[in-house]
Amino acid sequence: MKVALLACVCVAILSQDAAAYLQFTASAGGQTRVLKWQRTPVRWFAADRGAAGVSASDFQGAMARAFATWEAVPTASIAFQFAGFTGAQPFDDDGVSVLGFQDHPEMDRVLGATGFLIDALTGEIVESDIFFNTAFLWSTAAQGDPNRFDLESVALHEIGHFIGLGHSAIGETEMRPDGTRRVLGSGAVMFPIAMGRGITQDRELQPDDVAGISDLYPAGGFRESTGVASGRVTRNGTGVLGAHVVAFNPASGGLIASFTLNTDGEFEIAGLRPGPHVIRVEPLDDAGVDSFFNRPSAIDVGFLVTFYDRLYVAPRGGAGERVTVAVRPR
Amino acid sequence: MIWLVAIAIALVPALPATAQTRAAVPAGRFEVDAGGGWLGGASLGSADANLRAAAATPAPYRLFSVDTRLQPAPTFHVKAGFAFNSRFGVEGGLTFGHPELRASVSNDVESAPPIAVAERIDQYSIDASVIVMIRELAIGQRTLPFVSGGAGYLRQLHEGQTVVEQGRVFHLGGGIKHWLMARDRGFISGTGIRMDARLYLMSGGIAFDDGPRPHGAVSGSVFVSF
Numbered sequence: 001m002k003v004a005l006l007a008c009v010c011v012a013i014l015s016q017d018a019a020a021y022l023q024f025t026a027s028a029g030g031q032t033r034v035l036k037w038q039r040t041p042v043r044w045f046a047a048d049r050g051a052a053g054v055s056a057s058d059f060q061g062a063m064a065r066a067f068a069t070w071e072a073v074p075t076a077s078i079a080f081q082f083a084g085f086t087g088a089q090p091f092d093d094d095g096v097s098v099l100g101f102q103d104h105p106e107m108d109r110v111l112g113a114t115g116f117l118i119d120a121l122t123g124e125i126v127e128s129d130i131f132f133n134t135a136f137l138w139s140t141a142a143q144g145d146p147n148r149f150d151l152e153s154v155a156l157h158e159i160g161h162f163i164g165l166g167h168s169a170i171g172e173t174e175m176r177p178d179g180t181r182r183v184l185g186s187g188a189v190m191f192p193i194a195m196g197r198g199i200t201q202d203r204e205l206q207p208d209d210v211a212g213i214s215d216l217y218p219a220g221g222f223r224e225s226t227g228v229a230s231g232r233v234t235r236n237g238t239g240v241l242g243a244h245v246v247a248f249n250p251a252s253g254g255l256i257a258s259f260t261l262n263t264d265g266e267f268e269i270a271g272l273r274p275g276p277h278v279i280r281v282e283p284l285d286d287a288g289v290d291s292f293f294n295r296p297s298a299i300d301v302g303f304l305v306t307f308y309d310r311l312y313v314a315p316r317g318g319a320g321e322r323v324t325v326a327v328r329p330r
Numbered sequence: 331m332i333w334l335v336a337i338a339i340a341l342v343p344a345l346p347a348t349a350q351t352r353a354a355v356p357a358g359r360f361e362v363d364a365g366g367g368w369l370g371g372a373s374l375g376s377a378d379a380n381l382r383a384a385a386a387t388p389a390p391y392r393l394f395s396v397d398t399r400l401q402p403a404p405t406f407h408v409k410a411g412f413a414f415n416s417r418f419g420v421e422g423g424l425t426f427g428h429p430e431l432r433a434s435v436s437n438d439v440e441s442a443p444p445i446a447v448a449e450r451i452d453q454y455s456i457d458a459s460v461i462v463m464i465r466e467l468a469i470g471q472r473t474l475p476f477v478s479g480g481a482g483y484l485r486q487l488h489e490g491q492t493v494v495e496q497g498r499v500f501h502l503g504g505g506i507k508h509w510l511m512a513r514d515r516g517f518i519s520g521t522g523i524r525m526d527a528r529l530y531l532m533s534g535g536i537a538f539d540d541g542p543r544p545h546g547a548v549s550g551s552v553f554v555s556f
Contacts, residue, residue, distance in 0.1 A: 170381065171381060172381060172391060172393070172439055182384070183384040184381075184383070184384060184391050185380075185381030185382060185383045185384060185390070185391025185393075186381055186382055186384065187381045187382065187393075195382075195384040196384055199384060199385070201382050201383075202382070206382065246379075246393075248379040248393075248394075248396070250375075250377040250396045250398060250433065250538060251377075251538050253377060253378075253379075253380065255379055255381075255393070274492075274493045275488065275493055275495075275536075276431065276433070276449060276488060276536075278379070278394075278396055278433055278435055278447060280379075280393075280394065280438075280442075282440065304442065305438060305440045305441075305442040306442065307435055307442060307445045307447065308447065309445065309447055310447050310448065310449060311431065311433055311447045311448055311449040311489075313449055313488040313489050313490060313492070313493055314493075315490065315492035315493060316492065316493060320490055320492065321489075321490065
């Protein structure tokens with residue numbers, strides 16, 4: 001088996017084809033494969049090492065709850081199985097998926113990261129490891145701890161990567177004087193910046209997360225019961241690469257988004273509840289572009305937020321009318 | 331509708347000269363009716379596109395706001411009725427409209443200018459009504475006011491007709507019927523025109539909540555009784 005190690009999922013890999021949601025892909029033999037687990041249940045181990053205020057057992061409990069949250073999505077088919085504690089460390093390329101704490105004081109802005117071992121020919125994930133950085137204080141308290149990051153919330157995000165999801169850009173941030181960003185609000189657990197210490201709200205998935213896992217591991221009539229919005233984002237008639245396209249369903253309140261993933265400016269948003277949607281296009285300016293794309297310089301962020309000039313009606317199964325949104329430069 | 335009106339008007343001079351118009355009495359047991367009107371608009375509710383706020387408090391962070399409204403639109407209807415006696419009757423009808431569903435988007439967090447986006451829907455309602463003729467308020471020999479009330483089924487199809495929404499419709503109103511002709515014999519026992527004003531309460535369908543939303547409506551039609 002030919003395998004290739006992708007070191008860290010904090011950088012998403014740009015797909016050559018427009019695809020629903022931001023998923024990881026690998027290219028081999030001229031073909032692009034979406035990375036996903038192909039055999040379930042996916043077995044995972046917990047490292048037998050705790051951290052300050054979090055025992056190994058507490059750690060395992062938080063991981064198990066986060067896995068269960070993803071597994072409970074009714075329109076997705078992936079399953080997980082806790083295989084036991086291990087003395088192995090995350091990021092050992094041993095074919096075993098390990099989640100655990102590690103000391104990385106040099107990574108002072110990284111709470112955690114996920115890595116893969118994949119079969120580059122098939123796109124099958126054969127190992128995925130997650131580390132949580134002990135340079136930060138962690139909590140597994142039910143109500144959270146105002147001085148510590150909530151382990152279950154961050155685990156839910158990292159496990160999203162573990163199953164093959166990239167970052168979502170549904171969120172708003174503001175710059176701090178030191179150049180870091182503060183999250184004002186997020187519409188996805190997969191938003192790349194954590195909410196902050198003591199906040200436990202990201203223990204629950206949002207509609208964008210549910211659409212993401214359902215698109216990757218569809219089940220329960222997902223394709224038949226939800227619709228797709230597809231189309232183009234253009235600027236002066238030319239396709240825009242990397243525009244963030246958000247569909248809002250006023251009836252459900254759900255926000256589901258995707259990106260234009262090629263130079264023609266094409267996008268596709270899957271998992272939309274049938275009915276009318278407001279479509280909003282925005283530049284990727286609420287997090288580092290490199291959180292989403294591995295060639296940030298190619299991404300166009302020089303345009304104004306623009307709404308599609310019609311209500312888009314998502315059908316029950318398949319795609320409706322093709323959407324074209326012409327954005328104006330800043 | 332236009333051809334129905336034309337037929338009804340044409341019928342009047344074609345009837346025998348001996349036809350008599352009776353004093354505000356429904357001329358037949360069965361009646362068919364066709365016409366058109368205007369259905370007023372109504373708010374369908376507001377919704378905010380909210381993000382989960384990065385704070386311990388549950389108050390959301392608003393990305394933008396959407397206020398939706400069903401715009402006024404012309405309607406077309408057909409009805410069929412049965413009179414139990416000169417005062418009480420029942421009727422059932424189908425009403426069709428093609429109103430615009432408009433969403434006004436505002437308060438964008440990144441200051442995008444407000445915009446109104448829209449789609450057209452096909453709207454059908456099938457309802458049953460009770461009609462009470464108010465003979466005491468008859469105007470001359472040929473004109474009778476009436477009140478009506480009823481309920482029915484609402485079916486709305488989004489643009490492209492791929493998504494169907496269903497709801498309920500209740501109505502209360504009144505109007506006048508004016509007989510252009512009435513007689514005791516012959517297959518057609520009467521014709522006339524009718525004006526309705528109704529208050530509809532619609533619930534379900536494309537609205538964001540199940541609460542009733544009021545729509546005013548006026549219509550005019552031509553009827554033929556047998």
